[in-house]
Amino acid sequence: MADEAFDAIIVGGGIAGTVAAYLLAKEGLEVLLIERGNYPGSKNMTGGRLYSHSLEKIMPGFAEEAPIERKITRERVYMMTEDSAAGLDFYSGRLGVRGQDSYSVLRAPFDQWLGEKAESAGANIVSGICVENLIFNDGQVGGVVAGEDEITSKVVILADGINSLLAQKIGMREEFKPHQMAVGVKELWELPASVIEDRFGCSENEGAACMFAGSPSDSRIGGGFLYTNKESISLGVVATLSDLGEKTVPQLMEDFHNHPAIAPLLKGAQLIEYSGHLVPEGGFDMMPKIVGNGVLVVGDGAGLCINLGYAIRGMDFAVASAECAAKAVIDAQQTDDFSAAGLQNYLKYMEKSFVLPDMKLYRQFPHFLEGTPRIFGAYPNMAVDMLTDMFVMDGQPARPLMKKMMPHVKKIGIWNLIKDGWKGMKSI
Amino acid sequence: MSSAEMEKVNVDAKLSINKFYVDEENAHIVLKEDVDMNEYRQLMVACPAGIYKLNKNGEVFFDYAGCLECGTCRILCGQTILAKWEFPRGTFGVEYRYG
Secondary structure: OOOOOEEEEEEOOOHHHHHHHHHHHHOOOOEEEEEOOOOOOOOOOOOOEEEOHHHHHHOOOHHHHOOOOEEEEEEEEEEEOOOOEEEEEEEOHHHHOOOOOEEEOOHHHHHHHHHHHHHHOOOEEEEOOOOOEEEEEOOEEEEEEEOOEEEEEEEEEEOOOOOOHHHHHOOOOOOOOHHHEEEEEEEEEEOOHHHHHHHHOOOOOEEEEEEEEEHHHOOOOEEEEEEEOOOEEEEEEEEEHHHOOOOOHHHHHHHHHOOOOOHHHHOOOEEEEEEEEEEEOOHHHHOOOOEEOOEEEOHHHHOOOEEOOOOEEOHHHHHHHHHHHHHHHHHHHHHOOOOOOOOOHHHHHHHHOOHHHHHHHOOOHHHHHHHOHHHHOHHHHHHHHHHHHHHOOOOOOOOOHHHHHHHHHHHHOHHHHHHHHHHHHHOO | OOOOOOOOOOHHHHHOOOEEEOOOOOOOEEEOOOOOHHHHHHHHHHOOOOOEEEOOOOOEEEOHHHOOOOOHHHHHHOOOOEEEEOOOOOOOEEEOOOO
């Protein structure tokens, strides 16, 4: 096979796909990226925040040029009950230092920009085409099938997202299980930039990221999130599919934005988009096979995501996995061996980068969350009850603080608190 | 807020803000003929677009037009009550302007 139409075909115009296309095109490879929507990013959504480190390495100073929303310099974490919210607010300039900074982003503009970068590096991007199948030659992937068309390539990179039907079709992965997956739903609320800066205490172009445990997911595994964008607020709920109760996901979303601690932040805002997406939350143990004969899997489709409650990472993994895949393809080009053996360096680079080490480090964390339902119900309630007792002055004779607090602790049990704390610390 | 006071969500109103190119000729999700209601109820809870509904007679009422293409139904019921789950054909389906 000496006459493939392309060196590499990339399926999917998300972050992983566009970054892989950019890197390969920059090295002079003939690259075709195929996106099923009308432009890269048109099918994509995030909470969301991009930790910049991995993209910064590839495109130094990208944030000055890219359509990012706000630099996150304020981190807030809350425990929430139906009528209260107890939180931690951390502002620091150190959160904004280049290389360790993070940005709120909206994927439609952001991914389009990455697509343009790939195109100016020489990649071909075709939108509005859904790849339905892969071409196989003697057990090795050698291109894609879309409708009547067959397009050949030396290697195919599957960057087609969490629902990668292609990876499943060619047996690289089993169906993901409900306990490994969460559904994310998001509302985007438009507000003037100055109003956002006033309400969140942020400077111009800076913003806040807020995480919520407790009532947003109806005290089940999941949580709420809020990110400030330039002129909008991303507000959403994430709920693990195996732990849904009676309340519907759209109702969780509705109740969250109506929460008395949230509603004032959205006063006067207009809803401009409503989106949904799956989140792979099973960690390392849900990762599929990512190297095959003539094929690599990157990004969400590879299950690359870590949700620690206070920090949710996925896009930085998508970038890094794309970089590792691109490097492996460039290596394979040297030996002209695109079999699984020839592409093995993808795994090697993933091991050497932060991707696989981090996925492995937090391997136990999803199991910890599953096994510790108190985090989503009993603890938020305890925190709110304790703070209520601390701050409410009702004219009754005062009692020592310790005496006030102990009943709340005892409700959960000191032993449980120690056990959960220990298990949590060990898994993180 | 007690649950009685909670406002019932109107998902359709929210979906109407989104941009959709509905493929009228080709349903990308198809339910099986005899739907196990226990399975179906999972989707009534989980689908963020709320497109798995019941009509006034308590029968299955499903329209793929407002689908956000998240895949939640596929994970929960792909092996049970879904006869088909594919991506909409190229250019069709939801189009995020912000994402």
